[in-house]
Amino acid sequence: MKQFMYLAVIAIGVTIVACNETTGNTAGGEKKTDSVEEVARGKYLVDAVGCGDCHTPKTMTPQGPVPDMEKFLSGYDASQGGLGKFDTSIVRDGRWALLKGDLTAAVGPWGITYAANLTPDDTGLGGWTYENFRKAIKEGKYRGVDNSRPLMPPMPVPALKNLTDEDVKAIYSYLKTIKPVKNLVPPAQLNPPPPPAAN
Numbered sequence: 298m299k300q301f302m303y304l305a306v307i308a309i310g311v312t313i314v315a316c317n318e319t320t321g322n323t324a325g326g327e328k329k330t331d332s333v334e335e336v337a338r339g340k341y342l343v344d345a346v347g348c349g350d351c352h353t354p355k356t357m358t359p360q361g362p363v364p365d366m367e368k369f370l371s372g373y374d375a376s377q378g379g380l381g382k383f384d385t386s387i388v389r390d391g392r393w394a395l396l397k398g399d400l401t402a403a404v405g406p407w408g409i410t411y412a413a414n415l416t417p418d419d420t421g422l423g424g425w426t427y428e429n430f431r432k433a434i435k436e437g438k439y440r441g442v443d444n445s446r447p448l449m450p451p452m453p454v455p456a457l458k459n460l461t462d463e464d465v466k467a468i469y470s471y472l473k474t475i476k477p478v479k480n481l482v483p484p485a486q487l488n489p490p491p492p493p494a495a496n
C-alpha cells in the first residue's frame with residue numbers, strides 16, 4: 298500500500314512537470330511568433346521612415362547616391378577620415394546648413410553632427426537597452442540617458458516623437474537583428490547656444 302502511494306505521488310509529480318513543460322513550450326512558441334511579427338514591423342518602419350537616408354553611407358553611381366548595404370545603418374563612415382576643410386561662415390547665422398554628399402554628416406548653426414551607428418555592434422547600439430532607445434527617439438536624448446544633451450538636427454526628433462511606444466519597440470527589435478558593423482562615429486562638435494536676446 299505504502300509503495301503504491303509513493304508511485305501515485307511520483308505519477309502526479311510527473312504529470313505536473315509534463316503540464317508545466319507544455320505550457321512553457323506554448324508560451325515560448327507564442328512569444329517567438331510575436332517577435333517575428335515585431336521585427337517585420339520594425340523593418341517596415343525603418344524602410345518607410347527612411348532612417349537609412351542619413352544613417353547609411355552611400356556610394357555614388359550614375360543613378361545618383363545608392364545605399365551601401367554592406368554598411369547598412371552604420372552611420373557616418375569613420376574610415377573616411379574627417380570632413381576636410383570647409384567654410385563654416387555660411388552656416389553661422391542660420392541661413393544655411395551643409396550636408397555631406399552621402400547625407401551622413403551635417404553642419405549648421407548648431408555645429409557638426411554625424412549620423413549614429415544603429416547596428417548592434419559595440420560601437421553602435423550594442424550596449425543599449427530598449428529604455429535607452431525609447432528615450433533617444435521619444436525624448437531626443439543623446440545616448441538615451443537622462444540629463445544628456447538634446448539630439449540635434451538633422452535627426453528628425455520632432456517627427457519621430459510621434460511614433461507609438463509599440464512602434465519604437467518594433468524598430469529597436471529589428472535593429473538588434475541587422476548585421477553588426479564596427480564603426481566608431483566621431484562625436485558631434487556643437488556650438489554653444491546663442492546668448493539670450495537683449496531687450
Ligand code: HEC
Pocket residue numbers: 342343346347348349350351352401403410411412413415430433434438439440441447448449450451452453457468485
Ligand atoms: C535626416 C537625417 C536622419 C534621419 C532620417 C534619421 N536620423 Fe537618427 N540621427 C541623425 C543624426 C545626424 C544623428 C546625430 C545627432 C546628434 O549627434 O545630435 C542621429 C542620431 C540618432 C540616434 C542617437 C544616437 C546616440 O548616440 O545618441 C538614434 C538612436 C537614431 N538617430 C535613430 C534613428 C532612427 C531609428 C531613425 C529612423 C526611424 C533615424 N534615426 C532617422 C540623422 C537622422
